[in-house]
Every structure is written in structure tokens, then in C-alpha cells.
Amino acid sequence: MRILFIGNLGNTGYRFVKWLRNRQQDAVLVLPGNIRHERSLPEWEDPEIKDNYPEWIIQYRERKLPFLIPNKKLRSLSRKFDLILTTGKYIVPVMRLKKPIVFLPVGGDLTRIPFENDTLMQVIHASLYRKRIKRVNRIITDQEDCVWAARLLGQGNKISRFPFLIDIHETSQNYNEQLLAKLKRDYHSHDWIFFNPTRKNMDSSAMDYKGSEKLLEAFETFISHHPGKKVKMISGLHGRDTEKFKKKVFQLGIGDYIDFIDHLSLPDLHSYLALENVVVFDQFTNNLNALGGIQREALSFGKLVISSTDIRTNEFIKTYGDSCPVIPAFNKKQILESMIEISDMDKNTYEEKSKEIRKWAEQHIHWENRIEEFSELLKSIYYTA
Secondary structure (H helix, E strand, O other): OOEEEEOOHHHHHHHHHHHHHHOOOOEEEEEEOOOOOHHHOHHHHOHHHOOOOOOOEEEEOOOOOOOOOOOHHHHHHHOOOOEEEEOHHHHHHHOOOOOOEEEOOOOHHHHOHHHOOOOHHHHHHHHHHHHHHHHOOEEEOOOHHHHHHHHHOOOHHHEEOOOOOEOHHHHHHOOOHHHHHHHHHHHOOOOEEEEEOOOOOOOOOOOOOOOHHHHHHHHHHHHHHOOOOOEEEEEEOOOOOHHHHHHHHHHOOOHHHEEEEOOOOHHHHHHHHOOOOEEEEOOOOOOEOOOOHHHHHHHHOOOOEEEOEOOOOHHHHHHHOOOOOOEEOOOHHHHHHHHHHHHOOOHHHHHHHHHHHHHHHHHHOEHHHOHHHHHHHHHHHHHHO
């Protein structure tokens, strides 16, 4: 079975094609030669291949807007393959190709694009999306927001839950050495670093709400009741409500205990995760039924993760097993309890937990241990298409 992956949002295509080819699967990645988003370029993952892509990466020149139908090169390429995978905005033209199609959404390409209506182009794009989505054979995701978006589009019966895999060995070596050295100097006197690189989206009515205010309120109570603890919070300052977030920090009087950082590249993110005393506080929305990107990266480093991820649901257990080490917390009280528990933990206990977390990550989200399972899923989709 020949697989063509069109698009590379967040390097989804590059990762899965590379992993499939590593297992002797005939897979090719095709991407537009005028991609502007650096995180969707293969060299973001592997800097050494910049300007020297392997033969299994094919580039083409995409149409100018409106980007709604596949050009001649995509049509010609698709005839040579048995199954098409896609992600990102490419879902709209790809749905015109006459091959079985599998969609691997990464977020907004399923939860936002088909519902946008701020501009005429968005209205056209969304209308075609909603019309063509019926042609997709399967949607592979474990993100609850994507599942609900698919249901809203009448495609809930096409969902196959499968985790977004990661290379935990490559991840743990991909860090900025100079930044890590600086971080060690800056934070060596702190017992714990509460790390929150998550986007600051504080609108509780929005689908991508992150619950940052719960974290701040819990941290303020923790600081007030445990003044002797040597703890610092490092918080990403990106997202829709950064000013609102900063304002709340200073309203609560905890500005001296929080350092703000910009949106991090993967190597820089990994530098923070490589610190020995880091614990990750991710997001605290209503309910997550899967692991997000920050959680996967943190677990790869063996770090404790606290987030509103319900690890007890049947769907989560089917996808990740029943021993996921993420600590669920859904409200201020639960976040505070986790902060207290961690701050009271001795370093030897934390080191043992870290080893257990990394072992779990290798078994459940590392690509080498699950890529055959993914390949078998693709075969079943193809043979039933």
C-alpha cells in the first residue's frame, strides 16, 4: 500500500512519514514549496536536512488564494498512491481527490476552519469544507475538541481514536545547551519550578479555553500558606489574553514569584523541561480526554504533569492504557493540593517517579512501540474504503 501525506502542519506529516518509512512502509510527503510557518517545515524537526530534503519529500507550488482545489501536480501524484493522509488547511482541496482520504487534524483545522465566517474567503472556505468533509473516509484523533467538531459536522461515526506519537529519545536530546546552562544558573536556588508554557486563553466560553486563572489563584493560595517554600513559576506569555493574565498576576500580588517567557521553540521548550526541578502545570479547562502537545513533551522528559486531563474515561484508557502518570486537576482546590504534594516531595522520590514516567512514555506514546498499530489502522481503512 502506497501512502501519500499532503500537508505538514506542526510537522505531523513529516513525523509520520518518516516513522512509516522506517518500518519499510512506502510513504511520501508532499508539501507546498512556499510554506511560511516555520513550525511546519521539516527542518524545524531536523535542521540538518534544510536545503537538502530526502527524495521522499516532494514539493509543489500551491495556488494563490483561493486555495480550494488541488492543482495538476497533486492530481497527478495522487493517482500513484493508494491512500491519502492530510492535515491542516489542505483538507479542503484534498477532499476533491478520488482516493480514500484519512484526516489527522491537529486542532483548528477541524475545530475552527469549518465554522469561520469573519471574511468572505473564510465563508467560502468553510462552506466548501462542510460540503466536502463527507468524502473523508476516516478522522484519526484523540483530541476531544476534534471529536466534538466532527460530530457537529455529522462525521462523528468516522472517528478512530489514536494518540499523536512522539520520538521520546530524539526529544530528550533536542535542547538548547546554552539556554539550559543559563536556566541552571538562574534557578539553582529554587527547590521547584512550576512551569506553565500553555497559551493564555481565558475566555471560558471558547473551545480553546485554558483555565489559567485557576492556576494563578491556586498559586497565590500556595504562596500565602507556604512562605518558606523556594518555588518559582515560569509562565509563557502568549495566547489571546496575555494582558488579562498579567493583570491578574499583579492583582493577586504574586508578580515576584512568576517569570514570564515568550512562546518557545521546541529546543528552548526542551531546555526548560530538562531542568531537574521542573513540574509542568499545563491547562485547566473543563475536561481533556487526551494528551496535549506540552504534556507529551513533558512526559518524554519524565516530568510530572498536572492538567485537567481525565485519565479515567473509557476513551482515554483505550488509547493510553490505565496507568497514565498525569495528575488530574480540574479546579483551584485540586491544583493547590497538587502543588502542596509536590513541594513536600523529596528529590529521591521525585527521581523515582521521573523514571516511571519516562518508562510509561516509551511504552505508550513513543513511535517505535506503536507505529505498527498505526500502520494496521491505515490498512484497515484502505481495505474497507
